[in-house]
């Protein structure tokens with residue numbers, strides 16, 4: 116099975132075609148950093164009538180309705196193959212616009228997060244902005260420090276993965292939370308342990324940009340005893 120390895124600020128993924136038809140068990144094995152290739156999740160893509168559709172599977176095999184870093188990897192994969200500077204990627208009945216410049220600087224354009232509670236947002240998946248480093252089963256947790264009106268730091272403990280080096284949907288939720296409460300300007304740098312995102316607020320949408328890294332393309336050596344590796 117062919118796969119592509121990508122990362123955005125260290126949040127890393129394996130991109131495979133839907134026709135690879137991997138099982139949940141194989142997906143967990145592929146993401147295993149010792150017995151498999153190693154990744155935070157799997158991007159299962161299909162192209163239909165020049166439109167890109169993708170399903171996001173976390174490292175523990177659970178499904179996610181959105182991934183801000185994963186969708187930018189899918190966009191990069193499609194735009195770079197077809198020499199495009201823009202495309203739309205569909206995930207879970209929603210369509211997101213993406214732009215690419217300079218060969219790997221990819222911008223996700225997203226509606227503003229839905230406010231679910233005082234520190235709780237839906238930026239494609241549910242996020243809780245917290246001052247306490249904690250893992251939860253009902254939300255991704257973002258520990259955020261607003262340094263000044265142009266900079267914030269974020270560390271995320273993700274559902275289905277655990278602590279990651281970067282989280283796109285978390286960064287958007289933290290940016291919106293900071294903007295709403297007057298901690299941030301309409302443009303800011305969101306720094307995560309794995310690297311930075313540039314975020315901008317315009318016509319009621321969030322533009323989140325970062326460099327997408329295609330790391331390598333490979334072949335998974337399937338064997339009949341995959342599930343026993």
Ligand SMILES: N[C@H](CCC[C@H](N)C(=O)O)C(=O)O
Pocket residue numbers: 126173178179180181182183184185240241255273274275276281282283284285
């Ligand atoms: N693990 C998350 C989805 C991936 C989010 C993150 N990797 C991002 O870049 O947005 C969840 O199950 O809600």
